[in-house]
Amino acid sequence: MNILVEKPDFRAGSIGKFLEFFSKIKKEDSLALISHIDLDGIVSTKITNEIFHTDLIKFVDYPVFNLNLLEDLKLQGVKNLVITDLYVKDEELINKLNEFENVLIIDHHQFIRDFNSSKISFINAQDYCAAYLCFYLISSIKEIEHYDWLVACASISDFLFIKNEIWLKEIFEKYGDKFSIKEGLIDQNGKFWELQWYLSLAIIYSKESNLKDVYYSIGKDFGNMGDLTKSAKVVEDYIEESLIKFEEEKINLRNGFFWEFIPEFKVGSFISNMISTKYTDKTILIARPSDKHYIFSARRQDGKENMDLLLKSLTKNFKDADGGGHIKAAGGHVSIKDKEEFKKLLGIEIDKL
Numbered sequence: 015m016n017i018l019v020e021k022p023d024f025r026a027g028s029i030g031k032f033l034e035f036f037s038k039i040k041k042e043d044s045l046a047l048i049s050h051i052d053l054d055g056i057v058s059t060k061i062t063n064e065i066f067h068t069d070l071i072k073f074v075d076y077p078v079f080n081l082n083l084l085e086d087l088k089l090q091g092v093k094n095l096v097i098t099d100l101y102v103k104d105e106e107l108i109n110k111l112n113e114f115e116n117v118l119i120i121d122h123h124q125f126i127r128d129f130n131s132s133k134i135s136f137i138n139a140q141d142y143c144a145a146y147l148c149f150y151l152i153s154s155i156k157e158i159e160h161y162d163w164l165v166a167c168a169s170i171s172d173f174l175f176i177k178n179e180i181w182l183k184e185i186f187e188k189y190g191d192k193f194s195i196k197e198g199l200i201d202q203n204g205k206f207w208e209l210q211w212y213l214s215l216a217i218i219y220s221k222e223s224n225l226k227d228v229y230y231s232i233g234k235d236f237g238n239m240g241d242l243t244k245s246a247k248v249v250e251d252y253i254e255e256s257l258i259k260f261e262e263e264k265i266n267l268r269n270g271f272f273w274e275f276i277p278e279f280k281v282g283s284f285i286s287n288m289i290s291t292k293y294t295d296k297t298i299l300i301a302r303p304s305d306k307h308y309i310f311s312a313r314r315q316d317g318k319e320n321m322d323l324l325l326k327s328l329t330k331n332f333k334d335a336d337g338g339g340h341i342k343a344a345g346g347h348v349s350i351k352d353k354e355e356f357k358k359l360l361g362i363e364i365d366k367l
């Protein structure tokens with residue numbers, strides 16, 4: 015029995031733009047897939063690669079999704095690019111993309127403008143995870159029903175399960191789970207909740223260079239994640255300890271909390287989801303330093319503060335900085351040398367909230 019994949023309302027591009035891209039791809043031309051380091055990114059890649067069959071896969075975070083990355087790929091002779099679950103932040107990057115022969119971008123973040131061109135097929139719909147958009151588009155070419163459970167997992171981990179609720183209900187039932195939302199959140203006792211939880215933790219456990227192991231460990235049959243559960247459990251314990259630390263170290267702000275911590279694993283944005291689920295009426299800002307950047311995530315579950323705008327405004331006057339995302343969840347970074355200045359500004363901004 016086929017479960018109908020409802021058509022998303024596209025804000026940019028269309029299924030026609032996707033088919034046009036696909037028809038232009040020659041098998042002999044090198045094609046690279048670029049996606050985000052999270053479950054939505056990995057699932058999007060699994061699905062798109064059902065039709066592109068490439069081993070040239072890059073999982074990146076925003077600081078690495080830049081001109082250098084694209085230039086490196088060009089030097090390697092890559093002619094075609096498929097980018098999923100990443101927003102293109104500026105005109106410079108758009109210009110660089112236009113230097114490739116064919117580019118497909120499937121994304122669900124806010125975007126600066128519709129940059130579809132003769133070379134770029136840009137497809138955007140919002141309030142769905144990127145994996146769902148990929149699933150809808152690729153389904154028009156190939157039977158990929160075996161990955162429906164992974165798309166459901168990505169919808170949950172990205173907090174985007176309202177617009178495709180009817181579809182999700184059917185997928186949950188198909189695998190003997192029950193889809194239920196309480197106060198805007200998915201019931202955390204079911205099979206799907208547990209699956210996306212362990213998959214996300216396994217991604218966090220992996221260093222950037224090992225992400226392809228995670229990618230290849232995930233199988234086609236329901237719940238098949240190889241032996242990723244082992245590494246996921248290590249991170250699970252670590253998160254538990256960190257949440258206790260948050261309560262001890264959080265800095266009270268008028269409208270929420272700020273917390274800086276140097277995690278052993280990249281659990282920053284993951285922990286902010288858990289904390290913001292606990293404090294739904296608070297703006298939660300969690301920051302961590304890395305080699306070159308000061309990286310932060312912002313969450314606000316009740317939607318009374320726009321996280322996309324907040325991080326855009328906080329980062330706009332810094333060089334080598336970026337910020338944005340969704341109303342309820344956003345991320346960003348400034349250069350590590352601007353850390354103290356950013357924190358100062360954060361103090362000022364937060365007082366104003």
Ligand SMILES: [Mn+2]
Nearest residue numbers: 054099144172
């Ligand atoms: Mn996503």
